[in-house]
Amino acid sequence: MLKDLTKISCLKDNVDKNVTIGGWVYHSRPGGKVIFLVVRDGSGLCQCIIEKTAVQEELFRQLAHLGMESSLTLTGTVRADSRSIGGYELAVTDAKVLCESTDYPITPKSHGIDFLLKNRHLHLRSQMPWCIGKIRHTLVNAIRQFFNDNGFTLIDTPIITGIVGEEAGSLFNVDYFGMPAFLTQTGQLHLECSALSFGKVYCFGPTFRAEKSKTRRHLTEFWMVEPEVAFAELPDLLEIAENFVSFIVKEVLEKNEAELKTLGADIESLKKITPPFYRLTYTHAVEILTSQKTQDFLASQLNEFKAQKQEIENKINALETEAKGQIKQWRQDKIATELIDLRSDLSEIETKIENNPKHAKLASQFQWGKDLGGSDETIISLMHDKPIFVTHYPRDAKAFYMKQDPDNPKTVQNFDMLAPAGFGEIIGGSIREDIYDKLLVRINEQGYKLENYQWYLDLRRYGSVPHGGFGLGVERTLAWFTGEKHIRQCIAFPRMMDKILI
């Protein structure tokens, strides 16, 4: 069966030939003498034309009544037609229905997020999840390719672990034959061992955080890639990170331009993502945040938001006035749909207007020593058109293993990479403390049990070298590339706080 089928993505190579495709009804527009069936097969969409005179009468009747997501095979001649989606269509001569679907829950009209998540097992067939899935595939491949081509060795770090990376206690507990264990929140500590064996290593897999964060940037299970490099100093890491991010952007742009367009991604901004990225110290970032320039920037943003709000309100008023007049029913419907969209835009812009002064206040009152908050990152991110490295955070705000900066002992040699245009943190990383005595002090300061870290200290006892690494979140990166607002759309089966679907 499979061998007899032609993939829709290959129709362009089969013009004027007779082929059979197998797929699902994505959209149906039955007419009296001609039926338009848009069929998807996992490789693309194809409009199939069934003329009443070209097929048997009973088959025509059956095809005219096919519900969305009915599965079938269709045989016919491929022809180029600019009116068809994808530019090619199938003039059907025969078809075989495998499964007739009726009452498919997901309709061509808009749905709420709750409904779509409850129907995730079916929603996965829709265009948006499909496009994101194809881009994710490219992204994951590009990530592996970059590290494989640059001398890194893949290390599969454990998912069940007894060690805790950072002090955060928000880990999932596992009852491991009566012993306490956790689902991993990072492969870093295992990678440090590995880096002292292989030199350059990386791990790539799921990671788990039991943080009670219900936002569009959080998942409890997400995928992270973490390189770790021996003999590396901070500038080395930044260079690897910017080359890495530039490479994966380039790959996605090359291989998924059509999907990016369908999703409405900002392709022009993505094309700007090339080395070098901006470099900013934490101290400099604080100066920016508390500067008049930032206050002016936020004030101008506020004005822009207000202007946008006014514009949306004007549109709403105009449509409401029009709807009150004597107009055709179809126009009424169209107005109703537009109003729903506009009201949703309006509510979003109102939130921004409400938050702007709060963020401005937070930024202006920012004190050296605190970790950068989400809104602070967003402000820095909005002020740049390329990714920004923020380096040298205060030692007290960061994890115990980060290496102290010799030039300013109050800071550590770490970095976050912020995606531009308000997307925020995509990467977090650091040089690790490689001096035995200093690490010992940090472990004691944190009040950690020394016996749990003897093995970690061993790495500093036997052939310690400067080393470091970083972690990049796959779903956040994907959200940034695609312009998707919710991170949960960027994984096939999202796991969120208080919610496991299938």
Add this chain to the structure above:
RNA sequence: UCCCCGAUAGCUCAAUCGGUAGAGCGAGCGGCUGUUAACCGCUAGGUCGUAGGUUCGAGCCCUACUCGGGGAGCCA
């Protein structure tokens, strides 16, 4: 844990001052040779999230709860 918003047909949303519950999509039937979220006609579809309260009368007002969305903290 805290703050804000919401819950009306399978889905997305209306319902003016508290006064008989509405529309589109989807489903079913019929019509239409080129449709692009097609269009036109007809049909079916409701315990207004749950429990109380105020009132002659509650989808609308009040209280509590449940569920969902957005945000803070934390983070990739």
